Each structure stands twice: as C-alpha cells, then as structure tokens.
Amino acid sequence: MSIRERLSGNEATAIAMKQINPDVVAAFPITPSTEIPQYFSTFVANGEVDTEFVAVESEHSAMSATIGAEAAGARAMTATSANGLSLMWEMIYIASSLRLPIVMALVNRAVSGPLNIHNDHSDAMGVRDAGWIMLFSENNQEAYDNMLMAHKIAENKNVLLPLMVCQDGFITSHSIENIELESDEEVKKFIGTYKPEHYLLNDKEPIAVGPLDLQAFLFEHKAQQAEAMKNAKQVIKEVSEEFEKWTGRKYEFFEKYMLDDAEIAIVCMNSTAGTTKAVVNKLRENGIKAGLLKIRMYRPFPVDEVAEALSHLKAVAILDKADSLNGAGGALFEDVTSSMYVNKKQVPMVNYVYGIGGRDTTEAQIESVYEDLQKIASSGDIGNPYRYLGLRREEN
Numbered sequence: 001m002s003i004r005e006r007l008s009g010n011e012a013t014a015i016a017m018k019q020i021n022p023d024v025v026a027a028f029p030i031t032p033s034t035e036i037p038q039y040f041s042t043f044v045a046n047g048e049v050d051t052e053f054v055a056v057e058s059e060h061s062a063m064s065a066t067i068g069a070e071a072a073g074a075r076a077m078t079a080t081s082a083n084g085l086s087l088m089w090e091m092i093y094i095a096s097s098l099r100l101p102i103v104m105a106l107v108n109r110a111v112s113g114p115l116n117i118h119n120d121h122s123d124a125m126g127v128r129d130a131g132w133i134m135l136f137s138e139n140n141q142e143a144y145d146n147m148l149m150a151h152k153i154a155e156n157k158n159v160l161l162p163l164m165v166c167q168d169g170f171i172t173s174h175s176i177e178n179i180e181l182e183s184d185e186e187v188k189k190f191i192g193t194y195k196p197e198h199y200l201l202n203d204k205e206p207i208a209v210g211p212l213d214l215q216a217f218l219f220e221h222k223a224q225q226a227e228a229m230k231n232a233k234q235v236i237k238e239v240s241e242e243f244e245k246w247t248g249r250k251y252e253f254f255e256k257y258m259l260d261d262a263e264i265a266i267v268c269m270n271s272t273a274g275t276t277k278a279v280v281n282k283l284r285e286n287g288i289k290a291g292l293l294k295i296r297m298y299r300p301f302p303v304d305e306v307a308e309a310l311s312h313l314k315a316v317a318i319l320d321k322a323d324s325l326n327g328a329g330g331a332l333f334e335d336v337t338s339s340m341y342v343n344k345k346q347v348p349m350v351n352y353v354y355g356i357g358g359r360d361t362t363e364a365q366i367e368s369v370y371e372d373l374q375k376i377a378s379s380g381d382i383g384n385p386y387r388y389l390g391l392r393r394e395e396n
Contacts, residue, residue: 002180009140009172014039016147019187023074026054026065030084032169033107059084063091070100073199082109082123096131101154102162109169118358119169121321133163134299136269140177143167158231168271253302255294262291264373268319279366307343314377323353354389
C-alpha cells in the first residue's frame with residue numbers, strides 16, 4: 001500500500017535513491033540539484049543506506065567515479081544540472097559507449113552563458129544524442145516513479161545503457177507536492193539485485209574497459225549502441241506495465257490528454273504539461289477541442305507512436321524549452337516533424353521556443369498558442385513556423 005507524503009522533487013528523488021540503496025553515489029553540488037546528494041548524504045551518515053558516498057572535486061570527477069564504480073560491478077548513481085552536466089560532457093559519452101547502466105538525476109537548468117540558475121532544457125538537449133536513455137517528469141510523483149523504474153530499464157541485458165531522469169529545476173525540484181511513496185521492501189523487490197555479467201572485479205574473467213577502438217571496430221560498436229537504444233523502447237514499455245501492476249500508476253511513452261477527439265494540440269515536456277492541461281480544461285468548457293501530448297520518453301524517441309497520435313489533428317504546436325540556435329526550430333520540434341515525415345503524416349505544425357532561463361510561462365500564453373492553432377486549422381496557413389512564446393519584444 002502506498003504511503004502518502006508531501007515532498008519536493010529533490011526530496012522525492014533522494015528518497016528513491018535511498019530505497020534503491022546503490023553501491024556508490026558520487027556527486028558534486030550544483031544548483032538546483034544540490035539537495036539530492038545533500039539529502040542522500042544524510043541517509044549515508046545516519047546509516048540508512050550502506051552506499052559508498054564519494055564527495056568529488058568536480059562533476060567531471062563525479063561521472064568518472066560512477067563510470068569506474070559501474071565498470072567494477074557496482075550499481076552507481078549521481079545527480080547534476082546544467083554547467084555540471086557540461087563539465088561531465090566527455091564522460092557522458094564514455095559512460096554510454098562502455099554500456100554502463102548508470103542512473104543520473106538531471107535537474108534541468110539553463111546552461112551558461114550568461115549565467116542563469118533557473119529552468120530550461122538546454123542541458124538535457126545538449127546531450128540528447130550522447131546515447132543516454134532520457135525520461136522526463138511532469139511533477140514530483142513522476143520524478144520519483146521514473147527513478148524507481150530507471151535501474152530496471154538500464155540494467156536489462158538487452159539495453160545496458162545509462163539513463164537520466166529529468167525534472168524542471170525549482171519548478172518541481174523545490175516545490176512541495178503530495179506524493180505516494182512505496183515501501184522500502186517493495187522497492188527493493190521490484191528493482192532486484194544488480195548482477196552484471198562482465199565487470200572488472202571478476203577475477204574469473206579478466207577484461208579491459210575503454211581500450212583504443214579504431215577503424216576496425218568503432219563503427220560496429222556505435223551500431224550496437226543504437227540497437228540497444230531501440231531495444232530500450234520495448235523494455236521501458238514492459239517495466240512501465242510491471243510498475244503499473246505494482247503501484248496502479250500508469251506510464252506510457254507519452255501521455256495523451258484529451259487528445260483522441262482533439263482538433264488542435266500542443267506537444268511539450270516536463271512541468272509545462274501541467275499548465276497546458278489547465279488550459280485544455282478551460283478550452284474544452286468553451287467547446288474548443290484542444291488536446292495535449294506530453295512526451296515522457298524522449299530517448300529513445302517514440303517515432304511511430306507520436307506520428308499516429310498526432311495524425312488526426314488539424315494543427316499542432318511543439319513547445320521547446322531550449323533553442324537549438326540553428327534557425328530551424330528546437331530539438332523536440334525536429335524530432336516530432338521528422339516522425340511525421342517518415343510516417344507520411346501531413347499535419348500543419350509550428351514551433352514555439354519558450355521559458356528560456358526560467359521565464360514564467362502563463363496560462364494566458366498557452367491560450368495564445370491554441371488561438372494561433374485555431375487560425376492555422378481554419379486557414380491552413382502556417383506562416384512563420386519558428387516562433388517565440390513570451391519573448392519580451394513580442395509583448396511590447
């Protein structure tokens with residue numbers, strides 16, 4: 001039976017880590033993820049876990065330490081944000097290329113510069129092609145639940161890839177919400193014991209980890225990584241179904257909110273979905289058939305399923321909380337439009353870059369997007385597909 005509690009997103013993540021009781025946690029503080037290792041370190045100090053907590057000198061060292069621990073055969077975790085993730089960049093690629101199922105809490109924050117400690121998705125989008133599984137979390141409950149499912153996904157023998165659980169800095173990480181927790185015993189039963197097949201401390205099988213990989217092999221190894229990412233899709237589905245049977249809480253690749261009979265819809269991720277749901281409810285009361293598609297599984301991207309879910313709509317807006325600075329829209333927009341193209345689904349689509357540096361995104365702004373979609377659906381004219389939402393020069 002679930003335990004009712006009130007926690008911030010960072011607290012919920014730290015408690016999930018406590019219940020997982022990993023062998024090693026290595027971390028370096030950076031706002032707004034600092035509280036996660038801070039809370040966890042108190043669990044270590046109080047003897048509530050038997051984890052080896054490594055307080056390192058930088059985020060690069062944090063990822064290096066988790067790579068070393070995981071390669072040695074330990075279950076390893078860490079947490080970071082923004083510039084910390086940037087400092088890990090070299091090791092982020094190495095972790096995935098070595099097929100090490102590390103789990104990381106990524107509390108999303110704007111990457112410098114200029115310096116900003118508030119929320120957008122530029123950190124996650126910066127490593128979206130690094131070979132990590134990426135799960136996004138609308139609220140504290142999802143951050144906790146995604147973390148409980150993470151190891152079971154990453155450690156599957158058909159996957160063996162690192163996984164990051166994303167949530168919005170300050171918006172969910174520091175906001176207290178009602179949450180349902182599972183018991184320590186049930187969590188451990190669900191996750192199971194980590195039993196790696198190949199690891200450095202296995203004296204019966206001497207191996208090398210991270211050797212030079214030149215022309216004769218690297219191409220094939222990268223193809224194997226790509227295949228593992230494809231495999232992750234089915235494993236995420238199976239683990240989510242098992243999680244639902246255990247807790248009653250259902251998760252799919254994405255959430256369709258009033259989408260099946262909708263004529264216009266927004267696609268977005270993380271906490272913005274909550275604001276959008278409130279707007280959808282209001283528009284429905286006024287007879288406007290608005291809907292929402294909230295992406296949970298961003299890597300691997302659910303190409304075919306997204307195309308099918310959006311195919312019946314008259315107009316769609318994709319909201320990106322990071323700008324790819326490429327003159328052709330944000331990363332989520334590119335993924336969604338690519339999904340539609342390869343599946344031969346033709347729906348008018350526009351992109352809005354929004355919320356950069358933690359700028360508030362209001363219900364009124366979301367309503368304005370739906371108003372634009374109504375015009376596009378009526379006229380068929382997209383106009384400029386690359387737009388900003390809440391940019392001050394537009395509001396003046």
